Ligand code: ATP
């Protein structure tokens with residue numbers, strides 16, 4: 099199956115969130131203002147799922163001439179770090195979006211949230227509970243059985259105020275007291291059963307330092323932050339649908355106008371062969387299964403970037419998968435397809451040999467070199483041509499030769515003629531082996547009349563192979579990546595840990611590759627297509643002396659149903 103123009107058309111259609119926004123615009127809500135936000139918790143690096151949310155939220159702002167805030171939900175100092183904040187900003191920018199002067203932190207609102215909590219206590223709508231966590235959780239009931247009320251629920255306002263003040267002052271140890279909203283212990287919605295809104299965490303916060311030793315719960319911060327920032331459409335993933343009545347309840351207590359953010363939920367992105375949770379990705383990093391958050395095998399945005407994915411391809415992918423209300427699993431091949439599709443348009447073609455086999459052209463003059471013309475990108479004539487050097491000693495791909503070929507193998511074999519791309523027809527005349535019987539070198543003759551790879555007399559060859567000139571090629575290390583997991587749904591097995599499905603062959607390092615010299619001056623992240631092999635990019639650690647390439651994607655998908663070009 100190939101992805102045809104129909105899919106592209108689909109991608110341009112408005113999704114259900116766009117339609118709801120357009121309806122709000124028609125009804126004149128919020129005086130026509132459109133304001134969204136992307137609210138990551140800085141407790142890890144962003145992954146491709148977040149990219150979907152970023153594209154959606156910033157995309158809405160672009161589409162309707164609105165604004166999109168970046169807001170860090172930094173309500174839990176125990177798990178959050180500045181390193182994550184910085185990486186998140188870099189990733190959003192790399193995807194091509196900008197929050198302008200609208201960078202916020204939930205911690206910007208700690209004073210306001212605290213004041214709001216005090217107001218709730220004064221109105222008799224919040225109380226301090228000093229039971230232990232287990233007891234509180236037991237009293238919560240189950241989805242089918244109502245909870246029962248805490249003995250602390252009837253504490254007088256004055257006592258609650260005094261206790262909350264002592265919590266704030268750091269007079270109590272972690273976990274000893276919490277502040278709870280007084281809502282309804284019998285509500286069919288568990289989130290409404292007197293949820294905890296403040297807890298004691300005696301940890302330094304990456305922005306507020308030691309000013310606070312109590313921190314608001316995410317649920318108590320998120321909706322109010324939206325409200326204070328004037329967010330009109332609060333787009334989030336489906337699991338927050340059941341939290342919506344609680345967010346509404348808080349806003350009802352706070353309301354000083356008719357305005358309120360409209361929450362719209364969509365299905366999170368799940369990808370086959372991929373783990374998509376910051377917690378699990380952190381485990382892979384900490385336990386050394388990968389080389390850091392930006393390991394090119396990681397589904398993090400920084401990993402995809404290092405691997406050579408372009409921001410355009412990630413955005414195209416987000417468009418293509420659309421936005422729905424139903425949880426599902428997207429084939430990772432579709433992401434790889436989007437990557438190939440874009441790199442095909444922009445990547446310069448070069449020749450590179452990953453598993454070199456030496457070829458000597460015995461009838462080519464010793465010491466001579468000539469320059470042959472090669473096309474930089476057949477998809478884009480504006481990218482022009484370049485010269486590649488040809489000489490008597492070359493490298494070809496070991497796989498492109500077979501001494502005793504089966505019927506369907508059309509590439510080089512003893513006595514057989516093939517075309518060297520952009521160069522000449524060559525015929526294999528002799529196979530040289532070492533004492534162990536391994537092939538070390540081939541001898542070939544070339545036909546000088548076939549210069550440029552053109553047939554001199556209409557005779558045909560069945561294969562065209564790539565090559566580099568041994569004297570001119572540059573040596574490079576090439577890293578081939580495969581899927582990190584060899585199971586479609588590594589976290590979907592009840593009693594099997596996802597680590598069991600790590601693919602032992604996810605990384606192959608080739609130390610002795612030879613690439614045409616035009617790549618020598620390439621900069622980190624530059625893209626290339628190595629002809630017949632795939633798309634590659636220059637790694638961050640690459641230098642002119644130690645060239646280092648990552649394979650972004652092979653030219654064809656060898657794993658699944660999206661077969662291109664076959
Ligand atoms: P994870 O579950 O991977 O740890 P998270 O939801 O805890 O992610 P947040 O930092 O809270 O991560 O997410 C920021 C925003 O990104 C939220 O609005 C969240 O809904 C959205 N988001 C997270 N994961 C996905 C996903 N897989 N697909 C789409 N949106 C996502």
Ligand code: MG
Pocket residue numbers: 139
């Ligand atoms: Mg979260």
